Amino acid sequence: MTTFANALLAWFDRHGRHDLPWQHPRDAYRVWLSEIMLQQTQVSTVIPYFQRFLAKLPTLGDLATADEDTVLALWSGLGYYRRARFLHRAAQRCVELHNGELPREFDALAALPGIGRSTAGAILAQAYGLRFPILDGNVKRVLTRYHGIAGHPGEREVEKQLWLRADEHTPAERTADYTQAIMDLGATVCVRARPLCDACPMRNECIAFRENLTAQLPTPKPGKSIPTRSTIMLILRDTEGRMLLQRRGAQGVWSGLWSLPEADDTDNAWREAQRHARIDDAQSLTPFLHVFSHYRLKIQPLLFDSAAPAHAIADNADLRWCAIADLPALGLPAPVRTLLMALPEPTEEEKQP
Template identity: 85%
Template sequence: MTAFACALLEWFDRHGRHDLPWQHPRDAYRVWLSEIMLQQTQVATVVPYFQRFVTRLPTLSELAAADEDTVLALWSGLGYYRRARFLHRAAQLCVEQHAGELPRDFDALAALPGIGRSTAGAILAQAHGLRFPILDGNVKRVLTRYHGIVGHPGEREVEKRLWQHADAHTPAERIADYTQAIMDLGATVCVRTRPLCGVCPLREGCVAHRDHLTTQLPTPKPSKAIPTRSTMMLILRDENGRVMLQRRGAQGVWSGLWSLPEAEDSDSAWREAQRRARIDDAQALTPFMHVFSHYRLHIQPLLFDGAAPALAIADNGDLRWCAIADLPALGLPAPVRTLLMALPEPAEP
């Protein structure tokens, strides 16, 4: 075992995280679910979602048998909803092709939707103790600083070097603990800004610490201006307090989720609303901004109260009238759910 791994495991025994919900029990299904949820999401945010998810769908087979709305509803608020759809499809493929279990073969596991090289390695290492390195965002940061690697970690050649280091440092024993340890170190000590180098078990061999490069490494991704887009969201509410929802298409953000009809401007908003219901008036609610990874979306909600459902578009595959109390059972984007839950009470007739 390398000095790197020894120091890291000694630190982990005293300071690592040993009480995360997916560690008890640490089976393949729970590890897989946690790894997918933790992609681009912090542990503190993931824990309640994980607990709710496994309470409702405690096994891979139950996940595979669930309908998409159930899966997306459980995921709602975590963002990056493609992860949930890949998770669902991978579970179905495991039932169809792998006797209802996540395969222990690396290539078969990595071939499933949403499971790449690092996630496959994390599942096999933590659930089965098999020696596979990982390279998530936290691990990239630790290795980049420790070895003084210049260049954005997403660049092909830089990532190749990081994989080589990840493999060299991964020990032959205590694989599950080592895997958790290096993720923990990146999440709690070797953090993005103001890393806690004074308590880091790897500081003696760390190039970034030695050369005062912790603020420069990892090399940032070249920045791009984030554009702002605008949309109007149409809230058609009938006399019973139900709102009209529309399932989004398979492409673009929030794909497959239930959301609100949208329009580009006031004129098209009225036309869209009149296509779906008989309406009299509209109330402009407080606009707000939602930030995606690649653009900002300025949202202007328009509330059409007392909308009368049009018979021609009674509930079908992509449109439905939904009571506010029924929203938790559906997969909705978090800002849309927040908007609908905070609607003003209907005016007295």
């Protein structure tokens, strides 16, 4: 076992996280679910989602047989919804190909949707105690600073160096604990801004600490401007308080989720609204900005209160009228759910057909 691994495990025994919900029991399904949820999401955010997801879908078989709306509803608010669809699809593949279990072979595991090299390694190390390295964002930061590796970690040559270092330090004993330990160190001590170097067990050997480079490493990704786009979201509400939802297509952001009809300008918004309901007036609600990883979306909600009940307008596979009480059962983007839950109540006049 390397000096790095020994020091890290000694720190973990005293200061690591030992009571995370996916550690008790630390079986493959729970580890897998936690690893997918934790991608680009903090532990404190994930825990309530993890517990709610397990309460509804406690086994891989339950996940495989669930409908997509149920899976997306449980995921709603975590973002990066492609993770949920891959999780669902991978569970179905496990039923089809692996007797309803996550495979213990690396190649078979990494071939499942949404499971890359690092996630496969994390599952095998934590659930089965097998010696496989991991390289998530926290681990990249720790190793980049410890070894003084310059260059953006997403670059092929830099990532190749980091995988070599990750493999070098991963021990054959206590592999599950080591895997949790290096993630914990990155998440709680070797953090992105203002790392707690005085509390780090690696500081005496850390090149970034010794050479005062912790603010420069890891090397940031070359910056580029993020564009801002605009859309109008149509909130069509019938006389019974139900709203028209539209399922988004398979491509683009929020794909497959239930959302609101959209238009690019006010004239088109009116035309779209009149296709679905009998309306006389619209109310502009407070606009807001939602930030994606690659662009900002400026959203202007327009509230149309229909002069007819919803049953007069036909539903189809991608359109449905939905009451506020039914929203929790559907997969909706978090800003759309927040918007709908905060709608002003219709007046008695608006309720009259």
